[in-house]
Amino acid sequence: MNSLPIVLVGFLLGMLHATDADHVIAVSTIVSQQRKVKSAASIGVLWGIGHTLMVFCVGGAIILFSLVIPPRLGLGMEFCVALMLILLGVLTLRGVSRWVRENLFPAPDGTFPGHTHTSAHAAAHLHTHVHGDYVHSHVHGHAADSHGHPENATPPAWLDRRLGGLPAYQALRPLAIGLVHGMAGSAAVALLILAQIRDPLWGLVYLLLFGVGTIAGMMLITTVIALPFAYSLQRLPHLNIWMRLAAGIISLVFGLYLAYQIGFVDGLFAGNPNWSPS
Numbered sequence: 118m119n120s121l122p123i124v125l126v127g128f129l130l131g132m133l134h135a136t137d138a139d140h141v142i143a144v145s146t147i148v149s150q151q152r153k154v155k156s157a158a159s160i161g162v163l164w165g166i167g168h169t170l171m172v173f174c175v176g177g178a179i180i181l182f183s184l185v186i187p188p189r190l191g192l193g194m195e196f197c198v199a200l201m202l203i204l205l206g207v208l209t210l211r212g213v214s215r216w217v218r219e220n221l222f223p224a225p226d227g228t229f230p231g232h233t234h235t236s237a238h239a240a241a242h243l244h245t246h247v248h249g250d251y252v253h254s255h256v257h258g259h260a261a262d263s264h265g266h267p268e269n270a271t272p273p274a275w276l277d278r279r280l281g282g283l284p285a286y287q288a289l290r291p292l293a294i295g296l297v298h299g300m301a302g303s304a305a306v307a308l309l310i311l312a313q314i315r316d317p318l319w320g321l322v323y324l325l326l327f328g329v330g331t332i333a334g335m336m337l338i339t340t341v342i343a344l345p346f347a348y349s350l351q352r353l354p355h356l357n358i359w360m361r362l363a364a365g366i367i368s369l370v371f372g373l374y375l376a377y378q379i380g381f382v383d384g385l386f387a388g389n390p391n392w393s394p395s
Contacts, residue, residue, distance in 0.1 A: 124314070127323040131330020135165070135338055138371065139198055143294055144335065146205040146368045148343045149361045150212070152350055157343030160291045161336040167295025168335075169328025173321075175300065180320040188392040192385040195301045195392075199375035201294055206369030213362045 134140075144164055148157040178184055314320045349357035384390040 124319055124323045124326060127326040128330035128333075131327040131332075132334035132337075133330075134327070135331050135334030139202060139375065140164075140298060140335065141338060141342075142364075142368050142371050143202060143205055143298065144291070144339050145342050145364045146209045147291055147294070148339050149209060149346050149364045150350070151343050152347055154340055154343045154347055157347070158336050158340045161339030162332055163291040164295035164298075164339070165328070165332030165335040167292040168299035168331055169295075169325075171296045171299025172328055172331075173324050176324050177321055180317050180324075188390040189385065191392045192379050192383055192390050196376065196379045196385055197297050198301045199372050199379060201297050202368050202372030202375065204372075205294075206365045206367070206372055209361060209365030209368065213358055213365060216358050 144161060147160055147164075151157040151160070179186070314323060346357065346360060349360060380386045383392055
């Protein structure tokens, strides 16, 4: 029973692990377009589940079979996190760029496509609005035939028609990102346990509680992050776009920094990689 206190600490360490900079930055880019805090919290839970699954599987294999992670493989797993942050940053900035083009730069006739009236039809106008998480602009009127496009003619609707039958459709992105982050951290977590816990069963229990703590911590973090994004998206769209811009830039810059640190400083792309779980 000497391992019991260490195992119980695993839950608190899991919550603390959720606050790592790369984790917070990744989920910030995802929840930046969420209109509901509840949806953001579910994203945090799904991210935590993906992270827990990977940590438990890989960490459990290390504990049970005494597997050794080669330095280049360990660095490669961490490099995947850097690439994920870069991708999330680029996608977020693309969305911001589209909004800026439609709302801040005038068309050849001097009008702003995102919010000006058209001369062809006084009752119809171009405006920026939201279909779920999809933000765009088009000609819009309040008559039944003047919306500008059918509600099912947006890119998300196209995906929904083809993938909407899959129960895990909406969960794939945060779950996949959680898996990548879990892959990078699983070796460090498992080797930390081996130094303190002799019984493999207690080690697995530790991994499980660590994962539960990570899920709880990430749910709280995404809820807190989503509050200002959800409020500003509905009431202060210009502030929201600045917040999304900041989230995208931070994700991109931090991802590039990690990629350089792992690839060149730690030696992933060199002949003698230097890696140790910490």
